[in-house]
Each structure stands twice: as C-alpha cells, then as structure tokens.
Amino acid sequence: MADDAMDARLEQALLGMQAKHAHDFDAPENGPAAQGGNELHDFDVNEFLHGLDAIFDAHNAAEKAGPYLEQAAVDAENAGDEAGLLTVLNETMGFYRSQGRHKENQWIVQRALELALHMGLEGTESWATTLINCATAMRAAKRYDQAEDLYHQALDCANKNFAPNDRRLAALHNNLSMLYSETNRLPQAEIELRQALHIVEAASVNPDADIDVASSNTNLALVLLQESKLKEAHIHATKALTIYETGKLTHSAHYASALAGCAQVLYVEHRYGEAASHYRSALAVIAECYGKDTDYYRVTEANLREAEAQIGNDDVHAANSADATSTETNTNTDATAEIAVSGLKLARAFWTQVGKPMITAQYPQYVGRIAAGLVGHGSECYGFDDAYSQDHDFGPRFCLWLTDDDYEAIGEQLEADYEALPRGFTMDAQGRVTFIDIPFSPTTPRAQGANRRDGVFRIGDFFESITGYRTAPAQTAPHEWLMLAESTLAAATNGEVFADPTGQFSKTRQGFKDMPDDVRLALISKRLGMIAQAGQYNLPRSLKRGDSAAAWLSIHEFVQATASLVFLVNVPMVVGYMPYYKWQFAALRKLSGSMFALLPNVGEQLETVMRLSSAACYGGAGFGEGGKGAATAIKKINDIVEQIAADIVKELKREHLTTSGETFLEWQRPYVEDHIASDDPVLKSL
Structure with a gap:
C-alpha cells in the first residue's frame, strides 16, 4: 500500500476524532466572566450552547452551524460579553477544523488568544482549554511548529489546574500524539496515546461503554499500524467498535472514526471486502453528521474506492496466510x-x-x-x-x-x-x-x-x-x-x-x-524520610566503617523508597501503583518512558546504583567496575544518591509542595506535610 494512501486514511480517522462538538474542552461558561469578563448579560451563553447542540443533534451542522456561530459572535461582541465571545470562538475553531476551513481558522485562533490574554486568563483553567483548541486548529492547518508550542504551553498550564484523571488531560495527550504522528515521530505518538488511554480509563465509571475510551483506542490502533504493530492495532481497533456497540453509541459522529480506523487495519490485513464494508458504514455516518462536502467525506470515499479496487485479492492473501499459519498453529496444550x-x-x-x-x-x-x-x-x-x-x-x-x-x-x-x-x-x-x-x-x-x-x-x-x-x-x-x-x-x-x-x-x-491525597502526601513524606535515612545517611556511614552487609541493605531500602516515591509523585490514579518486587522495575521503566513522566530519569539511575552495589559493598582491588576496586563505585553511588535527592527537591518545588532548597530530604518532610489537610496524627511524622 502506498504511503500517501496510509497517510490519507490516518488523517481521515484523526479528523473524525477531532471534528467534535464537545463543551468539556472549552472555557467554562462562568470562569472567564469571573476573571475579567464584562458584567453585561444580553448574550446568553447557555442558550447559545443549547442551540448549537440542537443543530448537531439534528445533523444539520453542515448547513446551519457556520451561520449560527458567525451570528453568535456578532451578538456576543455587541453585548460586550467577552466571556461569551470566547466560548463562541472556541466552538467556532472546532467546527471550522472539521470543515477544513483552515485559513479562516487562523484569524479565529489569533482572536481567541488575544481575547483570553486581554481578559487576564493566562495560567488559568480557561487559558489551558483555549490553548488546546488553538493548538489543534493549527495542527489541522499543518502549522506544526506553532501547534507544538501551543500544546506544550497547554500541558504546562493543565498540569497545574486539572486533576490527574481529568478527561481534558487525556484529550490533550491525544491531540499531541496526532501532531507527533503527522510529523513522523511515532514512538512519541504511541506514548502520548497510551497516557491518554490510561487517564480516560481511570476516569471512567464503565470503560466498556465510554466514547472517549473508544476514541483513544482508535487513535492508538492507527499509530500502532504505522509502526507495523499490526496485531496490537487490530486489538485496539476492534475494541473501539465493541465499545460503541456496547454503549449503544453507534449514532455518534465519532463512530465514523472508529469504523474508518478499523477499515484501515483490515485493509493492511488484506481483508479488502471487510475494509470496504467498514468504509461504507463510515461514509453513511459522516454524510449524516457533517455532510458530503467535507474533507472528511472525500478522504473516506477515496479510501473506499481503493479498498473496492482490491477486492478479489482477499482469497490470494488468505491462502498465503494459511501457509504461514501452519507453522504457528498449536493444538497441544503442553x-x-x-x-x-x-x-x-x-x-x-x-x-x-x-x-x-x-x-x-x-x-x-x-x-x-x-x-x-x-x-x-x-x-x-x-x-x-x-x-x-x-x-x-x-x-x-x-x-x-x-x-x-x-x-x-x-x-x-x-x-x-x-x-x-x-x-x-x-x-x-x-x-x-x-x-x-x-x-x-x-x-x-x-x-x-x-x-x-x-x-x-x-x-x-x-x-x-x-x-x-x-x-x-x-x-x-x-x-x-x-x-x-x-x-x-x-x-x-x-x-x-x-x-x-x-x-x-x-x-x-x-x-x-482513588487513594486520598492526604494519604499520598503522607507516604511521600515517609519515602523522603527513608531516602534520607538509608541513602543519604546510613549508606555512606556503613561504607566508611566497612559494614558491607549494612551498606547492601541500605541500598535496598533506598531503592525501594525512591521507586515508590516516583509512582506517588506521578499520582497512582493516573499511572497505577508500584507492583511487587518482580515487576517493580518493569513498571518503573514503562512509567519513565512516558513523555510527561515526572522524575523520568530516576529509574535508570536506580538501576545503575544496583549494578554498582556489589563493587561498592564487597569490592576490593581488581574487583568491580573497570577493575579499580570499590572506591570508584562508592563515589558514583553517592553522587547518584545526591543527584536523585536534588531532582526530587526540584520536583517538590514544581508541585508547590516545598519552598526549601534543602537537599537532605528529611528536612523536606515538614514542608510536604503542611499540605495535608487532615489533622489525623497518623498522617504526620513525629
């Protein structure tokens, strides 16, 4: 299959993911007004959103949404309602993007950013959502440098304002992954999508019937397909369709993206008849929801024609696959x-x-x-x-x-x-x-x-x-x-x-x-204490006095406490808990590989400490790294321990959990514990 055909199908599916009318990505209706908006109330934001919803629900967006949004912008501006106008601009960006009206959208993006800054929203939740919408509009227009800069600004702001399991964070990771896909950075795209999927599954009451979980699976399938990970791509593509069916969501506009994504996987598997069937179903949904005069419809139609042209080759490929299968089939349970x-x-x-x-x-x-x-x-x-x-x-x-x-x-x-x-x-x-x-x-x-x-x-x-x-x-x-x-x-x-x-x-x-945050902070404090006690205090003292066994056990306690702290800082609700010892480092490596992991280098540093530990604790002349004995290993371990401590303090500061630059971590505990809201003494250190 030609690369341009692959790219076209990918863009078609991603357009479907983003061409959505979803208020949860927009600035809150009351937020901007409270932070510098006008006091006039002639423009009713709720009425505007209800009217826009009605247009989309009636599948009249192709004809009616554009004029409706243009009139709403005029009405909000005439009323002097800056908050209302910003809401209209955010909705307009999404609609123009879905219609391929990228040139017009450049003006909307610029106006939205200027308005949000004028209203004093920089650094707020509303600023983050506006940045996300602007970045996605720029990405759709293929202005990738500007889009990436806006996404990273949005991520920085979102991490400060959104809860770890906020679906808007998942949407941001999804959108950033699309940028990486379109700029041929597939490993980064996969990392972002897995992060998005993890967040939205954690936030969902029922992931098996959640439209956001389905969309994330579709996008992940398409990236995996580009990485030639066909088996896993098939799993995620079919899982997305199952979610739509289970949740009775097949009349949603997003269903087209899932159908088209699965069709692309089937095409690569040489199942052309099934691929064509899925493309036809996707076209019906697109026509109903967005109309036929859109990039989305045209790209999907072109993909259908290519799949139809290949029909008849299915049997040839199936026969070839059968030959290959014979060597991998196994009916013996032993x-x-x-x-x-x-x-x-x-x-x-x-x-x-x-x-x-x-x-x-x-x-x-x-x-x-x-x-x-x-x-x-x-x-x-x-x-x-x-x-x-x-x-x-x-x-x-x-x-x-x-x-x-x-x-x-x-x-x-x-x-x-x-x-x-x-x-x-x-x-x-x-x-x-x-x-x-x-x-x-x-x-x-x-x-x-x-x-x-x-x-x-x-x-x-x-x-x-x-x-x-x-x-x-x-x-x-x-x-x-x-x-x-x-x-x-x-x-x-x-x-x-x-x-x-x-x-x-x-x-x-x-x-x-859902570990209570007070408990998480109390555990972070305990881990800081053990890192200080075992790694910064007892380890160098044990090595100096020649107590190799005590030094070895100090390293063990230091590594355990530090690995745990990494998971706690990254928030278990988002990244999961640290598993038992056998898979502790497998999980730590996976977490550290995430593009936006906190303390991402610590896992590798801990493995270096363990690798050097035998030379440091039991080494002598001619033993250990490079045959130079214990001294070199001891120095390297002590340096790593202090570097990890410095990185932890930097992260605590970024999280506003401390104002102190003290790198002996025992002294950081009171600063962290000041953020524990409960008075329960079990949460505080002595």
Missing part, C-alpha cells in the same frame, strides 16, 4: 508456551469467543449483570508476561464477577460451566486466536482454592481476597489506607475489564485506585 501471545490478549479472546457466547446462551437473563475481565495476581495482569511466564499458571482464563444475590442464584452452576469451557487454542499468522475443545489444567497449587486467579467470584469476595477489604477504605479512614501495601493496591487495580454492564465492579475497583 506446547502453548511456544505461541507468542500475551495473557491479556488470550484472556480477552477467550472471553469474546467462548465465555460471552456461553453466558448469552445459558444465562440470557444475566447477560446485563455479569462483569468479566482479568485482574489480580499474575504477570499477565500487569501486561509484563513473556515466553518465560508461560511455564506455569498460563492459559486461557478470565474472571466473572457477580453481585452477592446473583452469586447465590447462579454462582455454583456458572463456575461449573466456566470450568467446562474448551481451553486448547491455536493462533494464526495474523495473531487471531481460535479455541478448541481440549481440557486444560493450567494452575499450580498456589493458584488454586482460596488463591485461584480466575473463575466466578462475588465482587466483594474478589477484592477481599486481594486486599482484605470488600470495598476500598473510606476517604476519611487514612489509617486503613496506610495499612495497604502499594503492591496490594496494584494487584487490585491492574489488568483489564472486558465487560461490566452494571458498572458495579468498575466502581469498586475505582475506589481502590
């Missing part, structure tokens, strides 16, 4: 470890192809009440499993979560039916999994009985088995939160939820993600 498939992917396929149809057929009255997914203990729940992970407790599995009443009614029988599901599987060259009726017993004794990792659970029992709590401790019970290890919370909140019709499982899981 050899499943040879198949390169992740546990989460296998679990989702097992649910979609086997579990869900069984429930639909045998428990039709409970289809809308059973949650499914894979969460808890096991490498695959963290997404870190590999070929070495498949030698024990590996195989097709998922969890089914029921309310107490439903468990009493069907739990025992549903467990028996789950255990009877076919567990053998094959995988073709495109990564598609097929299940076959071979019995499978994948678990070691440690993953059975009370410690089982899959099957049917009461929601409360499931979380109690991991944390000791049926639901998360109350926000007003910090002592209970402090008794929960981060690794425990990581196990309770990892993995994926495939379906949750009632939202009850996701709500309970979200409760464990």
